[in-house]
Amino acid sequence: MNVVALEYTKQARRPRGLITLGVLGILTAVLTLVISVSRATIAERVGDFGSVVSNTSGLTMPLIALSATLLFLLPLAVAIFAGETVAGEAAWGSLRYLLARPVPRWRVLAAKAAVAAAFSIAAVLVVVVVSLGTGVIAFGWHALTVLDLQHTSPFIVASARFPPLAAIGRLGLATAFVLATLTSTFAFALMLSTFTVRPFSAVAGGVGLSLFSRALDNVPGLHALSPWLPVTDSGTTLWTGFFTRPMQTAGLAHLLEVQAAYVAVFLAVALARFARADILS
Amino acid sequence: MIAVEFAKQWRRPRTLLTFAALAVFTIALTISLDASGAGRIERVGDIPLLVVPDRSGFSVPVIALSSTMKFFLPLAVSIFAGESVAGEAGWGSLRYALAGPVSRTRYLFSKLVVALGFSVAAVVFVPVTALAVGTIAFGWHPFTAIDGSSSSALHTAVVTFGAGAALGRLAVGTAYVMGGMTSIFAFALLLSTLTTRPFAAVAGGVGLTIVSRVLNGDYLPGVSVLNPYMPNNDVDLWQHFFQQPAQTAGMVHFLLLQIVYVAVFLTIAWWWFMRKDILT
Numbered sequence: 001m002n003v004v005a006l007e008y009t010k011q012a013r014r015p016r017g018l019i020t021l022g023v024l025g026i027l028t029a030v031l032t033l034v035i036s037v038s039r040a041t042i043a044e045r046v047g048d049f050g051s052v053v054s055n056t057s058g059l060t061m062p063l064i065a066l067s068a069t070l071l072f073l074l075p076l077a078v079a080i081f082a083g084e085t086v087a088g089e090a091a092w093g094s095l096r097y098l099l100a101r102p103v104p105r106w107r108v109l110a111a112k113a114a115v116a117a118a119f120s121i122a123a124v125l126v127v128v129v130v131s132l133g134t135g136v137i138a139f140g141w142h143a144l145t146v147l148d149l150q151h152t153s154p155f156i157v158a159s160a161r162f163p164p165l166a167a168i169g170r171l172g173l174a175t176a177f178v179l180a181t182l183t184s185t186f187a188f189a190l191m192l193s194t195f196t197v198r199p200f201s202a203v204a205g206g207v208g209l210s211l212f213s214r215a216l217d218n219v220p221g222l223h224a225l226s227p228w229l230p231v232t233d234s235g236t237t238l239w240t241g242f243f244t245r246p247m248q249t250a251g252l253a254h255l256l257e258v259q260a261a262y263v264a265v266f267l268a269v270a271l272a273r274f275a276r277a278d279i280l281s
Numbered sequence: 282m283i284a285v286e287f288a289k290q291w292r293r294p295r296t297l298l299t300f301a302a303l304a305v306f307t308i309a310l311t312i313s314l315d316a317s318g319a320g321r322i323e324r325v326g327d328i329p330l331l332v333v334p335d336r337s338g339f340s341v342p343v344i345a346l347s348s349t350m351k352f353f354l355p356l357a358v359s360i361f362a363g364e365s366v367a368g369e370a371g372w373g374s375l376r377y378a379l380a381g382p383v384s385r386t387r388y389l390f391s392k393l394v395v396a397l398g399f400s401v402a403a404v405v406f407v408p409v410t411a412l413a414v415g416t417i418a419f420g421w422h423p424f425t426a427i428d429g430s431s432s433s434a435l436h437t438a439v440v441t442f443g444a445g446a447a448l449g450r451l452a453v454g455t456a457y458v459m460g461g462m463t464s465i466f467a468f469a470l471l472l473s474t475l476t477t478r479p480f481a482a483v484a485g486g487v488g489l490t491i492v493s494r495v496l497n498g499d500y501l502p503g504v505s506v507l508n509p510y511m512p513n514n515d516v517d518l519w520q521h522f523f524q525q526p527a528q529t530a531g532m533v534h535f536l537l538l539q540i541v542y543v544a545v546f547l548t549i550a551w552w553w554f555m556r557k558d559i560l561t
Contacts, residue, residue: 031501034504068501071495072491072495073495198478198480200478200480200481200484201480204480204484204488207491208484208487211352211487211491212352214352215348215351215352215353218348218351219310219344219348220314220323220324220325220344220347220348221310221311221313221314221317221323221334221344222309222310222313223317224313224317225313
């Protein structure tokens with residue numbers, strides 16, 4: 001536990017983590033501002049089939065903010081935290097002194113991973129909490145109405161209405177699920193971090209995984225591959241199923257399994273590499 | 282000078298790997314289409330064009346170009362442009378290259394010409410391979426597509442192009458995609474003069490396409506004002522060449538925008554490279 005506490009202090013003192021979280025918070029607040037100024041009455045698409053009108057309730061803002069940031073900003077933040085772990089230390093030249101202490105290497109890696117995971121969770125929470133806070137200030141604490149475009153036709157408007165507390169509960173579920181979809185990116189960046197001494201390469205590689213995977217996902221004709229890719233359009237929008245009635249849970253378990261498999265492989269490689277790498281910096 | 286550069290780049294495994302990867306991609310795409318039901322309708326692009334792959338070999342280049350233009354082609358172009366100067370610096374051979382009695386302007390220019398040649402080749406390579414593989418798999422037939430934007434439940438807008446017409450439109454479309462890649466090319470080249478790490482320049486070039494796409498009104502509400510000025514958003518407009526009549530709205534604007542970006546990036550690259558202290 002000491003190792004974790006030490007890592008935490010070290011990371012918390014470095015401006016990088018706070019700047020990343022701060023920028024996410026500011027961007028989220030700006031998003032609310034822009035929407036409240038220019039398009040509060042327009043329906044915003046959320047995921048593949050959801051649609052919300054912002055000025056009906058402040059609770060719509062977390063949904064809009066999550067769909068906007070899940071494309072790039074959240075994977076980037078997660079890759080920054082995971083990619084900097086070992087490579088950042090190596091770039092500072094302090095890795096070999098760190099490992100000179102009588103602590104097994106796997107514990108060092110576990111401590112670094114735990115702290116990076118905590119910061120990554122914080123990044124997602126910042127987006128959710130800031131958008132919820134600013135949304136409630138701008139549009140008030142009302143019941144959340146989500147239009148289900150999949151089932152809406154010219155004859156029937158399919159929508160689900162959630163009282164504020166129920167909406168918060170579902171938002172909690174959705175947030176937890178969003179976190180799970182980011183784990184493969186996290187594990188991949190962590191793995192790269194043990195291979196390179198340049199944090200930038202590890203961070204770019206982590207973002208690269210999500211881009212590469214998404215690019216493959218969008219190739220017509222490679223649909224057969226989609227369910228097995230680490231990051232897909234349908235996978236990152238699956239959480240919107242929590243905001244339908246009845247809740248759509250198809251595919252959730254499969255996605256979690258796929259994530260778990262990728263995470264297991266990436267972490268195992270990271271551990272194997274870090275346990276025996278010659279540390280030169 | 283250009284010949285020397287060309288010979289140098291051509292022999293590097295990176296170049297061949299990039300082309301090999303693109304070829305493997307198109308071949309895998311065709312096999313996968315063939316294996317997973319080529320008789321079904323595929324949606325292509327935002328219009329969308331609805332295409333049945335096994336009706337004509339031309340469907341493969343259309344699908345291949347659509348699925349590479351947003352990531353794989355920008356990546357290939359960034360690799361060629363981003364490696365140009367930074368690759369030399371990464372090898373530590375830049376200062377020896379510049380010690381020769383050649384002006385830096387000419388040196389940068391020959392790097393640019395060679396990288397540009399390879400980038401153009403990469404963009405052409407994808408539809409050409411795809412057409413070849415597609416013709417082998419699905420035959421040389423007229424290309425038929427359903428124009429999803431003009432179709433309704435009561436009316437299906439089918440467009441058919443003879444092989445010659447399809448080839449012509451594909452060529453114009455490829456040229457348009459090429460034009461759309463120039464801002465990325467210039468940005469990666471600019472980064473290549475700024476850094477000694479080729480990887481950073483390549484990642485930066487890809488990063489520009491990503492930033493461009495993230496700041497897109499489709500994903501991020503409120504930034505729609507920026508849409509017409511983003512360097513990479515409208516690269517998919519070439520698909521409108523396959524509507525009847527071809528919808529060319531926005532294309533000229535996008536190509537002019539590319540020229541502006543290219544001019545700015547290249548000027549900065551040149552200005553920086555002329556003054557830079559070369560330490561590697």
